[in-house]
Amino acid sequence: MVVLKLVLDAFLLAVATTAQQIPLNGEQPNEKWTQFHHPIRRVAVIGAGPAGLQAAAKLIEHNFEVRLFDRSPSPGGNWFYTDETPVREPYPDKPVNEVPDVPQQLPAVHYYKDGEDGISLEDRWKEHWQPRPLWDSLHTNSPAVITELPGVPYSAAQPWVLSNHVIQAHVRAYASLHNLNANDDTNVTSYATRAESLEKIKETQTWRLTLRKLERIPEIKSIKATWWTEEFDAIVSATGPYVAPHVPTIDGIDNWSRAIRDDDGYSIYHSQSYRRPQRYQNKTILIVGASVSASEIARDIAPFTKTLYTSIRVSSHIFHDKLLTNSQPHAKLSPFQLRSRLRFPEIATVVPEIKSFEPLVDHKKGIKDGKIHLVNGSVLTGIDEIILATGYIRSKTFGPNLTADGQPEDLHWTGHWIPDPTLAFTNVRSWTIGKYQSYAFAKVWEGTAHLPPQWEMQKDYDDRKYQFRGLFSSPQAEALFRQYVAWLNNESLENGGRFVEPWPLENREIFAYYSEVEWIKGYTGLRNFTDFENLPQSEWPSGHAAAWESIVFEEEGW
Structure with a gap:
């Protein structure tokens, strides 16, 4: 099956940008700011999570013609819960650059029948939209005050x-407020629609999106697939860099992945498929991982299991049992890593990293009699099921390669891609800085805010200026908030547009109190979270702090 991803066909060879080209000879042209080839009027936003919805709403407010696409049947992004589980993860991981199969002649329509190409209709539907890896009891690890979209406040009693x-x-209330829900204007929104590829049209200096929409047709027991293209002056990628679950490379894991348990399900599987704990009654379970989903799923199933193990890889990020105290946080751990370690239930037995799985003779008898060899030489047996809480794969979205922390390379701090600023990425924490970034997209493309010349943006990027991200109330976030406010208001003063207010101080105080109670005592008093005015850039924290990022980055700590 085709990996659900966004690809850019030969992008770097066809990047005749709509903006002034960056000089290759090192000369600095005389332009004061980045110039666009033609006025930006028609914009595509790809992704209808908290980031994409805000971008679409703000662009519509500024009179752009907007099209919002999402592969899901409804808005919500990673917060769209459903009892549906994703199609099973591959063993090993599929290549991230796998190209989707698109008909040569477009537009095209095809009606899939059950079992066509060996794929059931149910699996074809789920492969297309990829149900999100949320379980029924999941709660965020961030407080409401920093997990809130504008205009739809939570109840004071929440x-x-x-x-x-x-x-x-x-999130769905926000979508409805801005007429971006699945039952709203289909001239704007297109749900159950996947962006398959993106290319730059040299002659018109516009972007061409190739799209694929699936519709379930129960009357004839089929799924209708439609492929077509649309052209845009600018693109907002609000998909995030994570598109598929990560399966660790362990000797023998492919053999074990074929083992079937009594209820015909697989005995080893990724945490993306976990939904509820009741089915683990009286079972012996091994969870592989040490981050958010590992600890929270362990807490969820602990009251039901007979025996619970968790395998943690030994690395500089992992601390030993003697450091499992609130008063002695490990210097190598971010507060979110530490919180996850502290939240493992007491009945969970921590075992070392898995070295290998001894091959199974009969895959129809499950894994209970199988042997799991650990790096310390010990052997585990008697395991009923294994849950791989090992994170997600980083993948290219549109063209640029990704940096070590999953962001596209050559990305300006505003989210505009430096080689062609008509392509933008939502690269900040959507709940807090998303409204500022969305406003920035609209102002830049309507001409009431200007980006520096491309050579200047590239120089700042190469000098590693403005590489902070919008996370929680950290020095990075504080600095980025202030930079957005100062820049947007200065541009509005000179070119027109409304002014924006900084993040309210009372929100930071609420966050500080929350972190003391829910994360770790003294969190806001740690050196990196106090004197943000005078903190050297080289000492800014580099941990990833958003609630969802704490899940998708967990492969670094399993």
């Missing part, structure tokens, strides 16, 4: 630890 169902309703 607990600060938010259920994923509450967040989902919150």
